Amino acid sequence: EVQLVQSGAEVKKSGESLKISCKGSGYIFSKYWIGWVRQMPGKGLEWMGNIYPGDSGARYSPSFQGQVTISADKSTSTAYVQWSSLKASDTAMYYCARRYTASKIDYWGQGTLVTVSS
Amino acid sequence: IVLTQSPGTLSLSPGERATISCRASQTVNNDYLAWYQHKAGQAPRLLIYAAASRAAGIPDRFSASGSGTGFTLTISRLVPEDSAVYYCHRYGGTPFTFGQGTKLEIK
Numbered sequence: 001e002v003q004l005v006q007s008g009a010e011v012k013k014s015g016e017s018l019k020i021s022c023k024g025s026g027y028i029f030s031k032y033w034i035g036w037v038r039q040m041p042g043k044g045l046e047w048m049g050n051i052y053p054g055d056s057g058a059r060y061s062p063s064f065q066g067q068v069t070i071s072a073d074k075s076t077s078t079a080y081v082q083w084s085s086l087k088a089s090d091t092a093m094y095y096c097a098r099r100y101t102a103s104k105i106d107y108w109g110q111g112t113l114v115t116v117s118s
Numbered sequence: 119i120v121l122t123q124s125p126g127t128l129s130l131s132p133g134e135r136a137t138i139s140c141r142a143s144q145t146v147n148n149d150y151l152a153w154y155q156h157k158a159g160q161a162p163r164l165l166i167y168a169a170a171s172r173a174a175g176i177p178d179r180f181s182a183s184g185s186g187t188g189f190t191l192t193i194s195r196l197v198p199e200d201s202a203v204y205y206c207h208r209y210g211g212t213p214f215t216f217g218q219g220t221k222l223e224i225k
Contacts (some may be wrong), residue, residue: 045216047213104168
């Protein structure tokens with residue numbers, strides 16, 4: 001059974017760093033892209049970017065380029081998104097999602113709630 | 119590519135039919151357009167991919183059509199558990215995009 005299990009909720013202060021994770025199981029992790037999707041409170045879904053664990057090649061949506069870093073460790077089947085200096089506006093639910101090359105997202109993680117206080 | 123959904127909110131009764139539109143600012147190549155159902159506190163659920171193909175386990179009450187720049191999701195014989203936000207999503211070429219969502223309320 002394919003599963004994407006994300007790390008738990010985080011409460012941080014502005015300026016702090018953060019790295020959240022998404023562990024895949026039930027499939028060959030290195031052969032599927034892992035994407036990250038943001039949902040701010042009361043808002044819709046926003047594509048942040050994705051990574052191909054096979055070669056760690058990451059692509060970012062222009063809105064998120066330079067704001068976050070997406071990485072993956074295929075030895076542990078885990079993808080990450082990290083912030084070096086959080087802002088209150090980073091408060092959101094973050095979902096990881098799996099897709100095959102040139103294909104739709106077929107599995108999602110359960111979401112990680114990040115709360116940043118100023 | 120910007121995806122614009124309409125309406126923003128839909129309020130219908132059980133048994134009725136919901137129709138949600140998704141318009142793209144440019145042609146969606148290969149009809150790489152998916153629809154997701156998102157309920158509060160849950161992960162989004164894939165309903166439709168390639169514009170009109172139902173995902174595994176999705177009831178045939180959910181159907182979709184369209185090509186190019188115009189796409190439609192239809193949910194027939196509405197039941198209370200269809201209450202959710204529905205998103206269209208373009209994939210296949212980065213950056214991927216989502217529509218802004220349509221909230222479906224079942225009265």
